[in-house]
Amino acid sequence: MSGDETAAIDAFEQLGLTSYEAKVFIALHRLSAGTARDIADITDVPRSQVYSVAESLEDRGLLEVQQSNPIRYRPVSVEEARETLRSQFEREQERAFEYVAAVEREPEGEETREDIWTVRGRDRVDDRTVDILSQAEQRIVFGTRLPEFVTPPIERTLAERAAAGVSVSVVSGRDAVREQFAAVDGVTIERPPAHRTDDQRSGRIVIADDDGILLSVRGGADGETAIWSSGSLFASVLIQLIEASDELAVE
Amino acid sequence: MSGDETAAIDAFEQLGLTSYEAKVFIALHRLSAGTARDIADITDVPRSQVYSVAESLEDRGLLEVQQSNPIRYRPVSVEEARETLRSQFEREQERAFEYVAAVEREPEGEETREDIWTVRGRDRVDDRTVDILSQAEQRIVFGTRLPEFVTPPIERTLAERAAAGVSVSVVSGRDAVREQFAAVDGVTIERPPAHRTDDQRSGRIVIADDDGILLSVRGGADGETAIWSSGSLFASVLIQLIEASDELAVE
């Protein structure tokens, strides 16, 4: 079995199929259609198991059955299978989150606790970045060395906040990043203070008003890890510390 | 625990979470944020298990961690969670079906085998109906007693085929169905021949050209079950038989 196939089977398992189900489904697409024997011959699924597995796939709407002797199976098209799985997924998601939204408690008083949260994973950090940027009402400082950390949603949010009257300041030593914002109205571009050690493993820094901050580093198994805080005294102090060190360096 | 909650947990399990993961996630939304003890107090998840379960949820991007003593957990918003799960789902689906599409064999010569396939489940029958209708190039006969069997995609396909010059004939004794197509150009509406027994359990009939046919009945655990065939001699014969009986009745 090829590595590609193993990867595909893994993916199907993530989607909720068993490995047998994945193998039978793939085999049927190789064959266009076939009997339990045909399938067993080109997979390591025992023939006696094919029948029940196929039945389960039929229930999921991934194949069709010809009642004949021998029984013949036919996969639905890739497009139809995708659409079927997608709609099942959406239906389950609706069921699941409907309840969560109902019991969700309203956050009272905008994050009054002294909390510093950790977020692991590039995508998660992207999301939280947008989140914090969106809450800014007066000023934003956004810094990064790497242009790829400026995703379209982040760029959009920065521009949108700038348009809303927020003073947006992008800090980067990299031309690629600087050019990205050259054309955006209301965004000022700065270089980082010379005294800052431009650590290879540094990621991004986000400051929103005087009480929202996110700081990320690259490294570890997750690629990027960030800490953030919003509305806490801790955040305010951290921000003051960071900005004070800049002030001093300037003088 | 409420029935609603049980249902929500089931849904989360369908989405790939374990029941503990679902319970912790829901509990965290109830609490807005909390420690392992907080969570264990309002669920039947043992406190000692919360840590590993939360770690797994963090990997999935469904909660964030505050490294403190005690450790505090915070769920991501419902919107963010949905989006995260959705993108994971899409990514897995891409991985899975990319491979299937690559190994898929081209159907040689348009269904040359003498196959009659069985399709179970309302949605699957809808899909197959559209499929067969789309293949018609000269004439279509579409019949049903029930207006709900005329879904928007089916209605669209009928109209589209009619516009493409296909002679489309909708057969129904029900006014609700008949009115649905009164305004569609190129669609003629007929009543079923009087001699046809209008069985309560009959579903729909689709005839496309002289070689595509689908016939469904209602009943059984799946609600609706259909048989269909396309491009086969069997299909042609079946169609001729059905239409011959009509011709005779007219004379």
Added chain:
DNA sequence: GCCGCGTTTGTAGGATCGTAACAACAGTAT
């Protein structure tokens, strides 16, 4: 010491995986 926190280890139970046996049937040779 005492108590709560976080970690580790161990034990059932269930679902999937994998093998094997079985009756029913069709075709062939005797």
Added chain:
DNA sequence: ATACTGTTGTTACGATCCTACAAACGCGGC
């Protein structure tokens, strides 16, 4: 006609893996 051969579809049964669940442990703070 009978026996033999091979296939099909069904059923049963261990092996294996993962989750659910319980208990014990080391640790640090009061």
